[in-house]
Amino acid sequence: MTIAEGRRIAVTKAAEDPKIQEMVDSCTYLKIPVHAELDKAYSRDFFQRGRIRVQIKKPDNTPHNPDIPNKMALMLKLGELIPKHVGRTKKDKDKEGGGGGGGAGGSHGGAGGSEKKGKGGKKRR
Numbered sequence: 001m002t003i004a005e006g007r008r009i010a011v012t013k014a015a016e017d018p019k020i021q022e023m024v025d026s027c028t029y030l031k032i033p034v035h036a037e038l039d040k041a042y043s044r045d046f047f048q049r050g051r052i053r054v055q056i057k058k059p060d061n062t063p064h065n066p067d068i069p070n071k072m073a074l075m076l077k078l079g080e081l082i083p084k085h086v087g088r089t090k091k092d093k094d095k096e097g098g099g100g101g102g103g104a105g106g107s108h109g110g111a112g113g114s115e116k117k118g119k120g121g122k123k124r125r
Contacts, residue, residue, distance in 0.1 A: 008072075008075055009072070009075050009076055009079060013076055013079045013080075014079045015078065015079050015082035015083050016083075018078070018082050019087075020036050020038065020050040020051075020052060021036075021087075022082045022085045022087065022088070023052050023078060023082065024036050024052060025085060025086075026077075026078050026081040026082055026085065027052065027054055027074075027078075029081065030065050030067075030068060030074075030077065030081075031064060031065055032054055032055070032056065032064050032065055032068060032074070033054065033055040033064065034052055034053070034054045034055075035052065035053045035054075036050065036051075036052050037050065037051050037052070037053065038050045054074065056068060056069075056070065056071065056074060
C-alpha cells in the first residue's frame, strides 16, 4: 500500500509488525501520556487486537513533548524507536546466537542416498 492509497507513513520509516507494548513503552519514553486498550479490535482486521490512545497535547493546547507536536510526528518517532526496543534487540540476539549450530542437526538429507523418496506403493501394470 502506498501513501496515496491510505498508508500513514512510508514503509522505510515504519516499524515492521509493531506490538502494543512496544508502542506503549516508546510513548512512555517520550513522556507522552498513553493508555492501552487490549480488548479493542480494528474493524478492518478483527484479529489484530488492541489499540493505544495517546494525549499529544495538554489541555492548554501545548504539546507534552515539544519534539512531537502532532500525530504524524509521533508515528515517525515510533517508527524510529520500536526497532530499537529492548524486546526486539533481545530477540535479534537470540536468533543470531541460537540458530547457527551447523551440520549436526541432520537437516541436510544425508550423503549416502539410502533414504527413499516418493509414495512407495505397488507399481501397477
